[in-house]
Amino acid sequence: MIPKKIIFLVFFYAALCLGQSTTSIEVFHGKEKKDIPVYNRQGTLYIPVTQLADLLGVPYNLLQGEEMVRIHFPQDDLIVTSKNPYMVIISKERKQDVIQLPTSTYLINNKVYIPLKYSLKTLEKILGTKIEFIEPGMLKIEEVKKDESVLKVNKKFNITLLTIDQKANGTLIRIKSNKKIPSYTSTCKEGVLTIKLRNVSLDPDEIKSTGGKGVIREIRSRNAGKDAELEIFVTKDYTASEVLNIDNSNDLMITIHNKIFSIKENKNKDKWDFDVIVIDAGHGGKDAGAIGINGVREKDVNLGVALKLGKLLEKNMKDVKVVYTRSNDTFIELYKRGKIANENGGKLFISIHCNSTPKKPTDASGFEVYLLRPGRTKEAIQIAARENGVIQYEDNPKRYQRLTDENFILVSMAHSSYMKYSEKFSDFLNKEFSNGLDESSRGIKQAGFYVLVGASMPSVLIETGFLSNPGDAAFLKSDKGQSRIAESVLKAIQNYREYYQQFIQTE
Numbered sequence: 011m012i013p014k015k016i017i018f019l020v021f022f023y024a025a026l027c028l029g030q031s032t033t034s035i036e037v038f039h040g041k042e043k044k045d046i047p048v049y050n051r052q053g054t055l056y057i058p059v060t061q062l063a064d065l066l067g068v069p070y071n072l073l074q075g076e077e078m079v080r081i082h083f084p085q086d087d088l089i090v091t092s093k094n095p096y097m098v099i100i101s102k103e104r105k106q107d108v109i110q111l112p113t114s115t116y117l118i119n120n121k122v123y124i125p126l127k128y129s130l131k132t133l134e135k136i137l138g139t140k141i142e143f144i145e146p147g148m149l150k151i152e153e154v155k156k157d158e159s160v161l162k163v164n165k166k167f168n169i170t171l172l173t174i175d176q177k178a179n180g181t182l183i184r185i186k187s188n189k190k191i192p193s194y195t196s197t198c199k200e201g202v203l204t205i206k207l208r209n210v211s212l213d214p215d216e217i218k219s220t221g222g223k224g225v226i227r228e229i230r231s232r233n234a235g236k237d238a239e240l241e242i243f244v245t246k247d248y249t250a251s252e253v254l255n256i257d258n259s260n261d262l263m264i265t266i267h268n269k270i271f272s273i274k275e276n277k278n279k280d281k282w283d284f285d286v287i288v289i290d291a292g293h294g295g296k297d298a299g300a301i302g303i304n305g306v307r308e309k310d311v312n313l314g315v316a317l318k319l320g321k322l323l324e325k326n327m328k329d330v331k332v333v334y335t336r337s338n339d340t341f342i343e344l345y346k347r348g349k350i351a352n353e354n355g356g357k358l359f360i361s362i363h364c365n366s367t368p369k370k371p372t373d374a375s376g377f378e379v380y381l382l383r384p385g386r387t388k389e390a391i392q393i394a395a396r397e398n399g400v401i402q403y404e405d406n407p408k409r410y411q412r413l414t415d416e417n418f419i420l421v422s423m424a425h426s427s428y429m430k431y432s433e434k435f436s437d438f439l440n441k442e443f444s445n446g447l448d449e450s451s452r453g454i455k456q457a458g459f460y461v462l463v464g465a466s467m468p469s470v471l472i473e474t475g476f477l478s479n480p481g482d483a484a485f486l487k488s489d490k491g492q493s494r495i496a497e498s499v500l501k502a503i504q505n506y507r508e509y510y511q512q513f514i515q516t517e
Contacts, residue, residue, distance in 0.1 A: 011151060046303070054128075055127065060079065068337045069082045077093075090122050094114055096115045099132070168189050169210060169238060181265075182264070185207075186260070194253055198244075205242065206234075211233055225266050251265060282438075287356065288358065289362070291312040297432075299364065312364065323503070326500060348465040361470070364380065364474055367478045374478065377468055437504045
């Protein structure tokens with residue numbers, strides 16, 4: 011049983027200065043005294059989560075070797091994974107809450123280390139306590155006060171709850187309703203984001219917030235006839251917002267993104283040089299992908315286009331390094347593709363695929379460009395499900411926790427700093443494909459692709475055509491067709507690079 015009140019007295023054996031790697035701290039927990047190692051990276055302290063669990067007297071399991079830890083707190087479980095910026099709280103009812111950290115965890119001497127400062131709020135939540143620094147080297151844990159970010163509403167109104175949750179890349183507002191909100195609109199003008207909710211009511215005296223939550227300065231509300239209206243006053247750091255339904259429920263999630271992709275704030279501008287492009291040929295090896303009506307395999311088309319694009323880049327953009335997630339008929343797990351991109355310092359991630367339909371042949375034809383966001387159409391969701399189906403071939407499919415719409419909102423917030431550039435590249439792709447190919451454009455869409463989740467850079471997924479369509483399949487199988495697709499992608503990259511470098515210069 012974890013005590014209601016705990017005091018940690020922390021004394022450092024060595025001075026913690028920038029650049030120092032590891033040291034240890036002396037922790038007093040009640041009458042118990044324990045040494046815990048600390049990893050110091052650029053002034054941020056990391057502690058081993060298993061030793062913290064031992065200190066609190068709660069059990070845990072090691073998963074995936076020792077790279078994942080599941081801690082069994084009295085009320086909820088906490089899952090922490092090494093080299094990952096997300097922690098997951100799982101309630102007894104199996105509901106998940108994904109917590110995004112502004113920095114990843116570390117694996118040191120086979121122990122998962124979490125960033126102490128950024129993990130305090132999560133520990134507060136799961137312990138039901140308040141944690142605060144009361145003086146240098148001392149942490150105090152006490153009973154948590156009422157969460158002022160939760161606005162409770164009179165149940166005679168449709169809107170029953172509004173919560174505000176600050177994340178590293180923006181703010182989440184969740185609206186709970188006791189009836190389905192049939193439709194909504196969203197506009198932003200002169201620092202005010204206005205959300206209109208059709209055919210529902212709220213209590214204006216309760217739905218309001220002042221004092222600010224991240225990018226939010228104030229929230230006001232009112233009823234306008236049969237509709238409810240929220241006015242969200244935002245700071246100058248506001249960049250974009252989205253309103254989405256959550257998992258077929260009555261709930262809505264409003265994501266408000268802030269500015270974190272800033273060249274000005276980073277003294278090392280070389281970090282932003284457009285010098286690495288990562289080309290991802292979808293599927294491969296034991297995973298053939300879709301099979302065309304002419305017998306062509308998706309994995310072969312994807313690789314053919316990828317290799318042709320790589321050669322064109324090496325010839326026409328010699329100062330740019332080309333990285334392939336696979337350059338032959340090899341099976342590469344989805345999570346490793348993003349890891350390859352990140353480890354090579356990619357500035358653009360392009361995943362190449364082919365589309366198909368269950369019924370063959372089909373009249374459906376044309377190319378599509380996808381961004382990482384929750385799918386808004388049944389078709390987009392089906393395509394994402396098919397492309398994500400590759401995990402059935404992986405050794406450990408359980409590594410992919412079910413990414414619900416809500417979780418994908420969290421993931422897309424992590425990508426929000428790159429979304430503007432992903433969208434711009436998508437525009438260039440759509441234009442070049444439309445001009446250079448006989449295929450018709452099916453537009454720029456969004457869906458929840460696992461392969462795009464791990465790439466921390468502007469990224470897109472291309473469906474080059476339908477293997478279930480006779481015309482598309484013949485074009486995609488041919489060397490000429492694959493070359494024309496690669497040439498169109500090259501032109502889009504060249505246009506995007508010019509735009510990107512202009513942006514760098516103006517920062």
